[in-house]
Amino acid sequence: MTVPVIQATRPEENPASGGNLLKNRLVAGIFKSRWFPGILQWPTALVFIFIMYVLLFGPTLAHSNFGTALTWILWWPLIPIIFVLVGRFWCAICPFGTLNDVVQKFAGHNRPIPIFLRKYGIWVIDGMFIMITWGDHVFGMVESPWGSGILMLMITTAVVGTAVLWERRSWCRYLCFLGGLSSNYSQTGMLALRGTPEKCSKCKVSACYKGNEEVPGCPMFEFPRTMDSNAQCNLCGYCVKTCPNDSITLKTRIVTKELWSVRKPQFAASFLAVVIMGIVFVQNFTMLEVWQSILGWLEKVLGTDSFFVTFTVTFLVALLIPIILLTMVSFIAKKANGASLVENFTRFGYAIIALDVAGHIAHNLFHLFAEGGTLLITGAAFFGKTVENVSPAILDDMTIQILQYGLIALGVAGSLYTAYRISKSNFPDKKWATLLPYGILILFLGVINIILFSLPMAMRM
Amino acid sequence: MRKSYLTIIKILLLSLILVLSIANPVLADADEARHEEKVVDGYTVKLTFVEGDVQMGHNEINIRINDPQGQPVTNAMVTVIAELYEESPTDTNSAGNGGMNMSSAQNSSSPSVKPIETVKAELEAGLNTGEYKGEVDLSQAGHWMITALFKLQQQEKSVEFEIVLQKSGPNWYVLSGFFVLIAAFIVGGILTKRKSVNAPVPEEAN
Numbered sequence: 001m002t003v004p005v006i007q008a009t010r011p012e013e014n015p016a017s018g019g020n021l022l023k024n025r026l027v028a029g030i031f032k033s034r035w036f037p038g039i040l041q042w043p044t045a046l047v048f049i050f051i052m053y054v055l056l057f058g059p060t061l062a063h064s065n066f067g068t069a070l071t072w073i074l075w076w077p078l079i080p081i082i083f084v085l086v087g088r089f090w091c092a093i094c095p096f097g098t099l100n101d102v103v104q105k106f107a108g109h110n111r112p113i114p115i116f117l118r119k120y121g122i123w124v125i126d127g128m129f130i131m132i133t134w135g136d137h138v139f140g141m142v143e144s145p146w147g148s149g150i151l152m153l154m155i156t157t158a159v160v161g162t163a164v165l166w167e168r169r170s171w172c173r174y175l176c177f178l179g180g181l182s183s184n185y186s187q188t189g190m191l192a193l194r195g196t197p198e199k200c201s202k203c204k205v206s207a208c209y210k211g212n213e214e215v216p217g218c219p220m221f222e223f224p225r226t227m228d229s230n231a232q233c234n235l236c237g238y239c240v241k242t243c244p245n246d247s248i249t250l251k252t253r254i255v256t257k258e259l260w261s262v263r264k265p266q267f268a269a270s271f272l273a274v275v276i277m278g279i280v281f282v283q284n285f286t287m288l289e290v291w292q293s294i295l296g297w298l299e300k301v302l303g304t305d306s307f308f309v310t311f312t313v314t315f316l317v318a319l320l321i322p323i324i325l326l327t328m329v330s331f332i333a334k335k336a337n338g339a340s341l342v343e344n345f346t347r348f349g350y351a352i353i354a355l356d357v358a359g360h361i362a363h364n365l366f367h368l369f370a371e372g373g374t375l376l377i378t379g380a381a382f383f384g385k386t387v388e389n390v391s392p393a394i395l396d397d398m399t400i401q402i403l404q405y406g407l408i409a410l411g412v413a414g415s416l417y418t419a420y421r422i423s424k425s426n427f428p429d430k431k432w433a434t435l436l437p438y439g440i441l442i443l444f445l446g447v448i449n450i451i452l453f454s455l456p457m458a459m460r461m
Numbered sequence: 462m463r464k465s466y467l468t469i470i471k472i473l474l475l476s477l478i479l480v481l482s483i484a485n486p487v488l489a490d491a492d493e494a495r496h497e498e499k500v501v502d503g504y505t506v507k508l509t510f511v512e513g514d515v516q517m518g519h520n521e522i523n524i525r526i527n528d529p530q531g532q533p534v535t536n537a538m539v540t541v542i543a544e545l546y547e548e549s550p551t552d553t554n555s556a557g558n559g560g561m562n563m564s565s566a567q568n569s570s571s572p573s574v575k576p577i578e579t580v581k582a583e584l585e586a587g588l589n590t591g592e593y594k595g596e597v598d599l600s601q602a603g604h605w606m607i608t609a610l611f612k613l614q615q616q617e618k619s620v621e622f623e624i625v626l627q628k629s630g631p632n633w634y635v636l637s638g639f640f641v642l643i644a645a646f647i648v649g650g651i652l653t654k655r656k657s658v659n660a661p662v663p664e665e666a667n
Contacts, residue, residue, distance in 0.1 A: 056631050056636065060517040061600045103650070107648075109650065140519075146631065164646050
């Protein structure tokens with residue numbers, strides 16, 4: 001297995017464009033405080049323990065379980081929005097990351113991460129993401145509090161295992177499926193943390209990577225001096241604390257700007273981007289009311305009523321559609337710009353990410369606003385209270401749909417503009433000819449999303 | 462370093478064996494589907510919980526109806542109504558601890574006692590002739606009265622099955638397996654821990 005690494009012909013400047021937020025005394029104070037990010041990590045960990053308890057020991061039906069509501073109605077819809085607003089900051093306070101740090105402190109061997117994982121970890125993430133989404137449908141993990149709890153226990157076990165064996169946050173960087181998602185989505189984010197090249201070039205201590213006596217080095221194996229992407233930065237602020245040269249900057253930037261300015265686009269990241277598009281299709285499709293009749297049709301065609309078989313076929317088809325489409329379009333673009341199919345796939349796969357994020361948020365917006373009331377209902381029930389006359393819906397269907405269409409429109413615009421900028425910086429003489437097939441693909445994917453969101457959708461709880 | 466890796470591999474293998482030895486009885490626990498038959502006006506109605514014993518939460522059910530001549534009844538409209546009561550709505554003593562107790566009482570629930578919760582499910586034709594399948598969610602422990610209503614040539618008939626559903630706790634075998642594995646990782650890590658060494662700075666850092 002080879003991992004194509006594309007060198008950009010005309011890399012753009014650091015995508016950060018706004019002022020340095022670390023010049024602000026309050027922001028700098030927060031990042032340099034010894035309480036940061038711990039002060040957010042521990043409450044999050046406590047909430048996580050509570051959720052685990054409710055999932056595993058609480059009501060067995062999803063619609064009665066407060067843990068299910070907190071996880072799948074509140075946290076899961078909010079998480080892609082957090083990625084856009086503050087990049088991977090969630091990863092800095094994620095309870096699994098905190099667990100990793102604690103276990104490592106007492107039992108960690110701090111071995112270097114195996115070369116295989118360093119090279120191909122992103123493919124493991126891609127595979128895990130696909131398997132977990134598939135497993136969710138086949139074993140009903142989201143629909144079952146027990147299933148959700150077991151999923152979290154499985155992750156907990158894996159995190160403890162990797163924390164004992166390997167240094168830093170190996171799990172988060174190389175194995176976490178949510179980390180894969182967040183690394184893709186956070187590239188659309190509004191914040192960019194970077195080193196100042198003039199200062200870093202004279203630095204001899206590399207404290208940002210190594211750490212010092214008081215603060216550890218970058219837990220995500222990043223070296224701010226060479227960072228051109230926020231895909232792996234979790235904004236934990238350790239480098240801000242350790243840098244003796246005050247080199248680290250935290251700037252705002254235009255949403256999606258990083259997608260067209262990343263210097264070394266990775267094939268696996270682009271692959272994950274199109275896979276996510278397929279997964280968004282599956283998630284939407286299987287919640288549509290027509291899904292049951294299609295399932296019946298599939299049972300007849302395949303000659304089996306096994307959901308395992310029928311769903312697996314549906315899942316594979318849904319995943320393959322965007323992959324095949326992007327491959328075909330990259331082949332067409334190859335005729336126009338002369339770059340290889342893999343190179344085009346790798347570069348322009350990043351353009352899909354904006355639409356991925358929009359589709360993901362739009363899908364979960366339905367659950368947040370159509371079922372958000374269950375947070376109150378199940379929360380009250382957990383404490384032995386009954387809430388009368390509370391509707392699960394916070395907004396009506398029409399309003400939610402308008403929001404969904406608006407998000408998809410934004411996603412399409414973001415993807416189109418990203419494709420244009422990638423085309424412009426890499427193929428300045430053939431930019432329009434290169435953009436055309438990708439533009440058509442993005443519009444097509446946008447239309448499919450709109451159609452899916454226009455159909456009635458089933459509840460999660 | 463090599464010795465340490467071998468120790469970790471040994472711990473992992475031991476943990477795996479432990480988990481598998483715990484998991485085995487869990488897997489072996491899989492029960493045959495529970496079922497109960499009732500007769501109403503000569504029609505035999507058999508209710509089956511497809512996935513074994515009745516459980517809190519999602520239950521797949523199957524109802525088979527045979528006419529007085531023993532022939533499977535097709536084209537019936539079958540509806541199931543599951544009602545939860547605080548106490549047994551019948552006079553029948555619902556014996557047994559947990560699981561399913563299908564009493565032989567018919568149409569005996571007291572109309573004066575109101576159910577706490579009602580779940581209704583329309584059944585569709587099952588795989589075999591005379592069978593109807595569907596799903597009911599029994600959300601919590603208590604006395605559930607499952608009423609199977611079926612309409613035949615403008616005639617409606619009903620049969621009741623009483624189920625005592627005890628609160629079943631989490632599967633401690635599975636949970637123990639995870640906890641043992643996690644504990645093994647941590648204890649193994651502590652026992653074999655060596656002085657941590659700072660990882661080398663990547664090439665680009667120098």
